Amino acid sequence: MSKKMCSENSSTSKKSGNNPNLTNQSGVQAARQFDFPRYRENAAGGYIEFYAYDPEKGKMRRKRIKLNRIKGITNRRTYARRVIKRLTEQLNNGWNPWIAKDTGDLIVFEEAIKRYEAHIEKMLASGYFRKETYDGYKSYVKIMREYISKKRPTYYVYQFDRKFCVDFLDYVFIERNNGAQTRNNYLNFLRVFSGFLVDKGYLKSKPTDGISPISKRLYKKERECIPLEVVGRIADYCREKEPDFLFACYLLYYCFIRPVEMTRLKVCHFNLKACTLTIPGELSKNKTTQTITLPKKVIQYGIEIGIFSAPIDDFIFSYRLKPGREEIDPKHFRDHWDNVRRALNLKKEWKFYSLKDTGITEMCDRKVAPRHVKDQARHSSLAITDIYLQKSANKASGNRDIIGYDGAL
Template sequence: MPKKNFLQNQNRQTAINEIVGWKTPRLHQASECYVSLSAFDPTRGKFRIKKFMLDHIKGKRNQRVYGEALIKRLTEKLMQGWNPWVEMVQPLEYSSFDDVCRKYENYLLKLFKEHNMREESVTSYTSRVRILKEWKEKQKINLFYTYQFDSRLVGQFLDYVFVDRNNTIRTRNNYLSWLKTFCRYLLERGYIPTDPTESYSIVRRRGEFKNRDVIPDDVLENIKKWLQEHNRHFLLACYILHYLFVRPKEMSYLKVGDFDINKKTLLLHGTNTKNHNDAVLTMPDHVLRLMIDLRVFDSPGNYYLFSDGFAPGRERRSEKSFRDYWHHHVRKALKMTDRYKFYSLKDTGITNMLRANTDILSVRDQARHSSILITDIYTPKDIQQANRLLLNYRGVL
């Protein structure tokens, strides 16, 4: 046979072997007892036999029972993409995907316990892990080992979230942002060879920045009037969000002793804030008066400000309780659009404060923004004009 044809046939056979990948394991019970497994070794370009010795098992019958069970386990692993020779080179990439997901969830819980991640972030991330595993099971996705979590599967999962689950672009983008952090965790620990999310980007939405709107003045008046009649303690929660810009999660941790009547301030503890920094906020007089009218300061300083019925008490209520009351009572009673959310009170408060020509630095500090650029996002278009404080300014030059 000519040398050229020989090499062509050899290359063709190597390609076929690589596609076939493995042969069914067999039990041998002669002079030695073992299970043999023949699998393609990509580093050598040919099949190699691996033996699993069973001589340590006493009795021919016991060896046969154990050997048949081993053959079944090995065959299942081979069908799921396992290769004993590749595993020797990159063992971590052949880690069980479900086991690694459990390690990731434990890692998130540890971050939370060390005050390095917020509770809602841990809840959100673990929920997305659960959705990912449910998708894998329902769609019968071949994802047994971590190395199989590649770019193709990332795309399929994002389509499942966006199309099959009928979610919004915002939700799809949130899942992608989480996948990027999840894959960074896998990559840093050697569970995957490359970042499968690298080719995916956030989808820009047209004509919409947020899924909530600033609340008009007349609607604010109706909210105030209804709450004065039905729940003044929840009105206080609205005031604290609207005038002090305290986030619902942060509000759920507020205690009576965090307020200083004489200084007219509120102390936010860094253990409960988004940026983990302490902050001192100014209390407007009318907010303080409402707290006095509600006899808030008659309660012990270690009481939560918003407990049962949003009145002071020993038990902490979650941030979800604020949203639920807004949705099921306030918004429903006043027949407001669902774009007027509880958190809209914060956006509205910043916008109205800027519209009232309040110094932008004061607004920035009260809102605890990291820069004026963030505060400026809230500046209404109708007041983006010349600053009257600067019109008559003249410096030395």
């Protein structure tokens, strides 16, 4: 190699970015780091080499361009000078050999995630998202960050591609050992997040397009109905060991109130004289105010443990599942259920929410009119639900079939 060429390479190599061991940089500036190209020769021939930051590896990585196809040492060195000049210009302008696009268009992935978090926080504050919806999205983001940290360093939005999504879903389904439904829930989150990135102009298309959920026909529902004799054992145990939790079990079994709705119910929502419970729209899943029937068994037990003696603005479940001023997390019900499940050695498929499925099944088996069951359950399709809501909207009192109803719990 000529002295002139060696001198050129020696002076340019002092520019910032010539550290091949640099691993802790982040942001777009990291992708712009490089070591100036140099021409080298060995027994195998001539080549150009330089280092540039590889976002996939999270460090500087060597790039080699072989020039053996150029015959003659003089021709090869002349050609190398032209290539080095062109490469240097490209590198100075933000080109990166490990990225399929110019670094000038790069968006830092963590910044995109933070913007998404700000978006869902605004949606919650504005009332467009329910608290459980917001909590769900926050949980998905947390696990995605966990995956990035443990399995797949991801620095820029362009790396959020189809392979990322497929591998992340495998991580959720296989490595974290979640069920098929959970895997499908994460796929739905990735679709929503992809749509957000497209809307903001970070991506041109959704990387989730073409990724299919696991068909519901191919997996067994994790939650099962509980045999009635087991339901009786649960009632006996709770009456002795978990009396306050038993009232939550009653509301789920007889009234089909979702756990998250239970945490928002107050004493004032109960009409003991009419044997009804009204769930305001702002507290319910479908944002519609609905009135259901309270069986006398539920009312009598609530009176027995002092639920309806509390101030009317108290939540019926607060600290230790007793009435109080503080709203609790639905996780409290799952924790109490886990205590019951361990004490009675119940199957893991028998979830707390299984009481709702079991209660509806028993009510149907006990020949309660189907339309009354659907009214009470509030879980039919929107079209059918609207019909039943219209019929029950002006009810002055609870349904007679359900008021006197006494099931296995």
